[in-house]
Amino acid sequence: MSIRSKIVFIVLLLIAPWCRAACTHDEQCVSPQSWQFGVALGLGFGSNPLKDGDTIPLFILPDIAWYGEAVYFDNGELGYQWTEHAHSAFVTFLEVDQERAYFSFWHPVNILNPINKNSNLTALDGGLSTGPEKLSIDHIATRDWAILAGTRWHYYTQDAQWQISVWQDVTGTHNGQKMSVYYQHSWNWQTLRLVAELDVVWKSSKLLNYYYGIRPLDKVDPFFYYQAKGGWQPALTLSIQKPLNDKWLWLTKLSVQKLNKGMTQSPLVEDSSIYRFFSGFAYQF
């Protein structure tokens, strides 16, 4: 024990908290085994590029996420996270292909006459000699939903994020693929949080042709037959968030997505871009 009286053993802890991964923005952090649930009420829309396709109204915007240790569900994506580091992550996941939504949401055919989804082009019922008339989603065979399996690599920096993703249809609906390169940058200005997202998506010919191609199965005038081709569809999204207190925030989002020619030249498509807008008040439980 005499040695103890002669020496001093000094230990200082210089740096404290150990964090599982850099999670600097509170709204992007979630405790394992917990839910995050939010609802935004406001006004908005999503344009529908299809002929006779209804603009999709947006009154309610949910935000639903559950995270376990590796498994997660986040806004429609069910996935497994293989790696988690401060600056990167790697995941695989399943999600519903949103392409099908343009063919059904609030569409009069689906509300007023849901049985007659495979109806022929009315103007052509009397014969094919009437020449080309307007073709819309009222007249073609039903397009099915697809489930996509995807894998994605994330790379994080202080205020930015890169993602590289690939998807494959696993339901045999169209057997198509997608891939994307995504960049997100965020700024904090006074009490506002501004986020810009650039998502450059490539969709395969199989995917686009299934939804936007016209073929004998559609039972329309062969004049309308069309084979859609794959291509790039870049999208830009801007969002502004202003926290009002711990639970409420003001949220505005605006996006524009440019469609490729292989899709826009389809007789079903009349717009070359898709616009979305939402502004409202969000409550986070």
Next chain:
Amino acid sequence: MFTLFIALENMTAEQYCLSLDSRNLGCYSITEFPLELTVKLEQSEQLTLLDTKQTTLLTTTLFIKSQRQKQRRRLRSPWSIF
């Protein structure tokens, strides 16, 4: 992760060893002190100073008085259903 700053005073031997509970943190020459070591600490553990014969000279407990709950980073942006 934590950074430990370890200083010795009035120590004469040429080399000392350190352990954190059962983990050996290595042996160091007296000239290497004061010493900085980075360690992963998830619970309170005992830091021990030993001589080269593995005789315990001193111990001190590193207490974790509070710990922030581990958090995961969300993989989709909030409100990404938009």
